[in-house]
Amino acid sequence: MTRSTRESFLSRLHKPLGRTSTITNVPTPPEVDESIARLVQPDDDLFAVFCEKAAATGMKVHQVTGDSLYETITARLREENVRKLSVSMNDPMATESAIKSAGFELHDWKAVPGKDGLDAQFDLDAGITDVHNAIAETGSLICQSGSSHTRGMSLIVPWHLAIVKKSQIMPDLIDFWNDRSSLSPDQMPASIAIITGPSKTADIEGVLITGVHGPAMVDVFVVEDQ
Amino acid sequence: MSSAPGSQTTASESVELTMDGHDILFPKLPYDMKQRVQGATNNAELQEFVNSATRMRDQMRINGCKDAFGDNYDKIRALAGDIKQHTLDNLDYYIEQFIDNATAAGTNVHYAADAEEANAICKEICQKHNAKLVVKSKSMVTEETNLVHELEAIGVETIETDLGEYILQLDHDAPSHLVTPMIHKNRASVGRAFARELGVEYTDDPGELTKIARRVLRDKYRQADIGMSGGNFMIADSGSVCICTNEGNGRLCTSVPPVHIAYIGIEKMIPSRKHLPVFLKLLSRSAIGSPITVYNHIMTGPKRNAEPDGPQEQHIILIDNGRTEVLKPETREMLRCIRCGACLNSCPVYRKVGGHSYGSVYPGPIGALLTPVFKGLANYKDLPYASSLCGACYEACPVKINIPKYLIQLRSDLIGGKHDKFTDRVFFKLWSFSLKKAWMYRLAGKMAGVFLRLRNKGVKNKNPYLNRGWVEKVPGPAAGWTEKRDLVTPPTKDFRSWWDEHQKSKGGK
Ligand code: SF4
Numbered sequence: 001m002t003r004s005t006r007e008s009f010l011s012r013l014h015k016p017l018g019r020t021s022t023i024t025n026v027p028t029p030p031e032v033d034e035s036i037a038r039l040v041q042p043d044d045d046l047f048a049v050f051c052e053k054a055a056a057t058g059m060k061v062h063q064v065t066g067d068s069l070y071e072t073i074t075a076r077l078r079e080e081n082v083r084k085l086s087v088s089m090n091d092p093m094a095t096e097s098a099i100k101s102a103g104f105e106l107h108d109w110k111a112v113p114g115k116d117g118l119d120a121q122f123d124l125d126a127g128i129t130d131v132h133n134a135i136a137e138t139g140s141l142i143c144q145s146g147s148s149h150t151r152g153m154s155l156i157v158p159w160h161l162a163i164v165k166k167s168q169i170m171p172d173l174i175d176f177w178n179d180r181s182s183l184s185p186d187q188m189p190a191s192i193a194i195i196t197g198p199s200k201t202a203d204i205e206g207v208l209i210t211g212v213h214g215p216a217m218v219d220v221f222v223v224e225d226q
Numbered sequence: 227m228s229s230a231p232g233s234q235t236t237a238s239e240s241v242e243l244t245m246d247g248h249d250i251l252f253p254k255l256p257y258d259m260k261q262r263v264q265g266a267t268n269n270a271e272l273q274e275f276v277n278s279a280t281r282m283r284d285q286m287r288i289n290g291c292k293d294a295f296g297d298n299y300d301k302i303r304a305l306a307g308d309i310k311q312h313t314l315d316n317l318d319y320y321i322e323q324f325i326d327n328a329t330a331a332g333t334n335v336h337y338a339a340d341a342e343e344a345n346a347i348c349k350e351i352c353q354k355h356n357a358k359l360v361v362k363s364k365s366m367v368t369e370e371t372n373l374v375h376e377l378e379a380i381g382v383e384t385i386e387t388d389l390g391e392y393i394l395q396l397d398h399d400a401p402s403h404l405v406t407p408m409i410h411k412n413r414a415s416v417g418r419a420f421a422r423e424l425g426v427e428y429t430d431d432p433g434e435l436t437k438i439a440r441r442v443l444r445d446k447y448r449q450a451d452i453g454m455s456g457g458n459f460m461i462a463d464s465g466s467v468c469i470c471t472n473e474g475n476g477r478l479c480t481s482v483p484p485v486h487i488a489y490i491g492i493e494k495m496i497p498s499r500k501h502l503p504v505f506l507k508l509l510s511r512s513a514i515g516s517p518i519t520v521y522n523h524i525m526t527g528p529k530r531n532a533e534p535d536g537p538q539e540q541h542i543i544l545i546d547n548g549r550t551e552v553l554k555p556e557t558r559e560m561l562r563c564i565r566c567g568a569c570l571n572s573c574p575v576y577r578k579v580g581g582h583s584y585g586s587v588y589p590g591p592i593g594a595l596l597t598p599v600f601k602g603l604a605n606y607k608d609l610p611y612a613s614s615l616c617g618a619c620y621e622a623c624p625v626k627i628n629i630p631k632y633l634i635q636l637r638s639d640l641i642g643g644k645h646d647k648f649t650d651r652v653f654f655k656l657w658s659f660s661l662k663k664a665w666m667y668r669l670a671g672k673m674a675g676v677f678l679r680l681r682n683k684g685v686k687n688k689n690p691y692l693n694r695g696w697v698e699k700v701p702g703p704a705a706g707w708t709e710k711r712d713l714v715t716p717p718t719k720d721f722r723s724w725w726d727e728h729q730k731s732k733g734g735k
Pocket residue numbers: 404512562563564565566567568569570592619622623624625626627
């Protein structure tokens with residue numbers, strides 16, 4: 001069998017499009033009309049909208065200040081009988097020391113990179129992350145891959161705890177994608193996850209179950225003064 | 227299909243007793259719908275599940291979309307439709323742009339003209355990595371190419387990880403809905419399949435069953451050599467692929483194993499990242515009424531050097547498999563489909579006959595369009611008629627595909643623009659003639675009444691409104707009406723005469 005090449009594959013497209021080669025003029029796609037597609041305005045109360053929408057997805061939302069953040073987190077960890085957890089964020093020092101001094105076992109995911117590192121995360125009870133942004137419209141968390149960000153901490157662990165600064169909340173999904181639109185392909189992170197609630201399924205007779213493959217619980221700590 | 231002795235027949239089993247999952251989606255051609263439709267309509271359980279689940283989801287869609295978009299609901303569907311149509315009109319340009327950008331991000335892009343080529347590429351990648359185990363998330367195009375069977379045939383264990391698809395795979399069954407693939411099965415059949423195939427104790431509690439599946443599949447993610455996915459959207463201006471799953475299996479399949487292969491039909495393209503939110507806002511609302519899918523995973527290339535984890539290799543297999551045939555101007559609009567399943571949920575025919583009756587990978591109204599075009603109209607003559615043309619699908623479709631219009635087009639293609647029977651032709655001639663003048667219409671109505679009363683088969687029903695008797699058979703093109711049900715004999719006095727007299731008796735004109 002002769003294999004398709006880029007050229008032979010494209011020529012399959014040219015015929016039904018009624019041409020013999022790819023158009024050279026850059027086509028102008030329809031604009032995203034914001035009067036139709038935008039659901040949250042920049043001057044809305046983003047903090048309030050985010051908290052409301054995030055709670056509606058089944059995430060537990062905690063409104064905290066910079067001072068009460070770690071106390072609230074460790075109290076929740078105790079409540080759920082967590083033993084071993086890990087932290088993945090830009091500046092993990094303060095969070096890690098709060099966890100350790102509260103007596104929890106801290107797993108250092110950076111010590112085992114790559115697939116083995118992810119493998120070890122299957123045995124954790126919880127993971128704490130920051131976020132790259134949050135979206136008021138849907139109550140979503142944006143978690144990107146990066147040098148300080150393992151993919152597992154918002155995915156493999158049964159419980160994901162996310163710290164959101166008020167200043168990171170964007171009004172609408174439209175704003176997030178406008179913001180990321182100028183990055184070249186190699187500047188894009190390999191993975192952007194838009195996370196909206198705990199893992200869910202309704203496959204068996206439409207009965208809603210949380211916690212299939214991804215985290216069954218998501219707690220969001222929204223820091224009001226940051 | 228082996229089932230435990232003494233077990234009741236499951237919904238899917240009684241539809242077709244002799245089939246495994248493969249035959250359900252790939253029946254003998256030309257395909258005759260009747261047998262499966264009969265199986266489905268005689269199956270009370272299936273009728274109940276499918277009917278209640280689709281009605282519920284249809285209502286959730288309406289509520290979710292009206293809540294979010296209000297009076298703009300129709301406009302945002304038009305916008306999404308326009309964006310998709312524009313992309314298809316310039317698909318060569320956007321595919322080239324996508325290939326360049328994905329390659330720049332480090333992705334290997336492959337080209338597959340048909341199912342055979344797609345699977346050959348996939349098998350080569352598996353063999354290169356000496357893969358023993360593949361975990362995959364839900365993808366309709368892998369159903370099209372029958373990928374799982376082909377990988378298993380070369381000794382690569384391939385596991386579906388979407389809960390519904392996993393259950394279907396265990397039970398040798400096939401999906402019957404685009405979004406909720408096991409809509410036709412009940413919890414008891416899942417419990418039996420788990421007990422039989424996994425050796426666990428029988429339970430039919432959905433929460434327990436989910437836990438069992440979670441436990442089994444978590445190990446599989448860890449052991450898998452390759453993760454496979456489909457793609458909900460390809461983004462031309464960044465070379466990214468977006469997959470949307472509520473369970474998180476899609477993200478696990480594309481994050482944990484060292485190699486990721488994405489199977490994607492060429493029609494999944496959108497021009498830019500700026501267009502993505504329009505579709506993310508519509509997809510989940512149209513499917514199940516929720517504002518957004520739980521996990522939207524946008525992947526651009528394999529793991530970067532500085533990143534600690536993620537697949538080291540990413541392959542995207544661009545798949546034609548009949549799509550360039552649909553891309554011709556007359557049918558191009560059909561390729562806008564984002565597989566939300568809303569047209570299935572809203573369809574009175576789908577609710578009755580279930581997904582397997584459509585005899586192909588794509589069920590429901592959109593399947594009734596795509597399958598005949600993909601696989602030949604002569605092979606699927608029944609499908610264009612598997613619709614009441616009520617227009618509910620068109621109203622529900624987030625990209626405004628005019629499904630009824632194309633179904634009528636297919637019907638007319640089937641009969642070559644002509645009715646083939648002489649009696650039909652005479653009937654339609656007379657009918658159209660009778661519609662020309664009001665008096666002719668009334669006369670024709672009276673004559674039809676007289677004719678039907680002559681065929682009266684007597685009283686069957688105690689209901690005083692229906693005690694005029696029944697007509698069991700009428701000839702000509704109306705025969706179809708009475709094939710499955712009887713027609714009430716028309717009263718001697720028609721509505722118009724009754725109305726005139728009624729008005730007179732009240733002193734009106
Ligand atoms: S045809 Fe429209 S409604 Fe049906 S699955 Fe496709 S996008 Fe959804």
